[in-house]
Amino acid sequence: MGERILMCGNEALAEAAIQAGCDAYFGYPITPQNEVSAYMARRMAEEGRVFIQSESELAAINMVFGAAATGKRAMTSSSSPGISLMQEGISYLAGAELPSIIVNVMRGGPGLGNISPAQGDYFQATRGGGHGDYKTIVLGPSSVQELADCMPLAFDLADQYRIPAMILTDGILGQMMEPLVLEPKPRRELPPKDWALTGAKDRKQNIVRSLWLGDGVLEEHNKKLQAKYKEICTREVLCEQYRMEDAEIVTVAYGIAARIVRAAVDRAREDGVRVGLIRPITLWPFPIEQVAAAAGKCRAILTVEMSAGQMLEDVKLAVNGKVPVLFYGRMGGGVPTADEILARIKELMV
């Protein structure tokens, strides 16, 4: 067992990325993720790897594009408005099938919003976000430990499926200090990057592209992407089920909101209310089957988010009308309390 250390989420994810073999980090300042770039500036230099503070988020994501195209493990981090700017580049990464890591430490929106924690980017994370039919893998950790653990997993998933992967976290987890253990995890067996641009030495020219002209060619490319997404949905769903064994009321929440819901669930259980929590860890692929199975056994579902209700749509799609799906959310940097959630749970029992 590795040493227990105390770190904030932003620094923990950065160190975990370095330990996962991140070759290059590119980023532009934005709150509340600035600890990531400050940490990377120091540590990447120590490791002899690449760190660049870019002139914009547009440049940062395209630097990732360039580094990833040469087969390197590359990442960027930003917060909500910055991620909006990166969406063009993420669409290109998806189209060109380049493994890459994007960390979104979410803040309040829309517009410049504020710098308080929020979960209002679920749509732009899980729906592709940019133009065209594509998906990115989205991981939504709910502790500093899990945030760190997501980094090697995200790099492996990205390499295995040649896909951008996003860590969707928020200003609380990014700033909050918690004890964690950083340990090297066994890596997946990954395919060789024989597509990478390394100079055409003793082989034919490699081309990295997202442009597919010609009758039907782009549709074929899209079919290939969709087949890949289907495979990911079949194989890579992660979710935690907490006190679900006899739950009459099921809550669904992710990230930091799930931490708060978990406390509310414990208190409701103390009061004899049979309530459980489904906590998606992969937001895309969403745990459709787990939510659907719960819907077959419970009376109602309560989705809690720090948004106006975005994951709520995925929950409803999974439930498919079997039971009522209710929602409690706070917006614009508002954080729900366990008391507020407990009150909603008890209302459902009436």
Add this chain to the structure above:
Amino acid sequence: MKTMFKRTRVLKDCPTHYCPGCGHGIAHRLIAEVIEELDIQDRTIGIAPVGCAVLAYNYLDVDMIEVAHGRAPAVATGMKRCNPDKIVFSYQGDGDLAAIGTAEIIHAAHRAEQFTVVFINNAVFGMTGGQMAPTTLLGQVTTTTPGGRQADGQGYPLQISELLAILPGAIYVERCALSSVPRIRQTKAALKHAFELQMNEVPGLSLVEILSPCPTYWRMSPADAMKWIDEHMSKAFPIGRLKG
């Protein structure tokens, strides 16, 4: 029998999609010849822009990538920093480099990135059908300046190479043209010098701007287009070495 001339192996043996009289074909060939002569085909990575040259990878036989509009200098930065032993070049038009990608090219030069930029200036957006570019000359008719470009409201031709040349991180900036055989030979010499600076690991950006004909959207014959470069374009964009 002695071979006096042959196609360079870095240029693929296929017809291009370019219009008759277009300059891209000449520019491609010059780059390909330089890559062969410097013996760097197996360690060169090229970046194709959004624009008429988006399919450059169909013609240049090196590893290549096609990138978002204007972002080539950021992509090149990521590539070169991670692979300092590779020779990285971006190939960008005036819409790509001087309009949407202004921030990326200026900051690549500002950071003294060590790659080479081939900047094709044909004073017009070609692929989208001949709209005004930042480099469009005053009075020049395009689809979006039907009365000819007016300084009042549409601005002056943007001399981006002059702008870049004042940055300490740009080590070599030269403007050339494809309007005659001597000028084409000078263009090749400039490209070769730019690639050599990169091979010799001289820190900083090297950029060759090439005034290139677009007979289709200048609405003139290929021969007149060449004349127009010398008689008009080179007045707004003086040919010669700006830096280094």
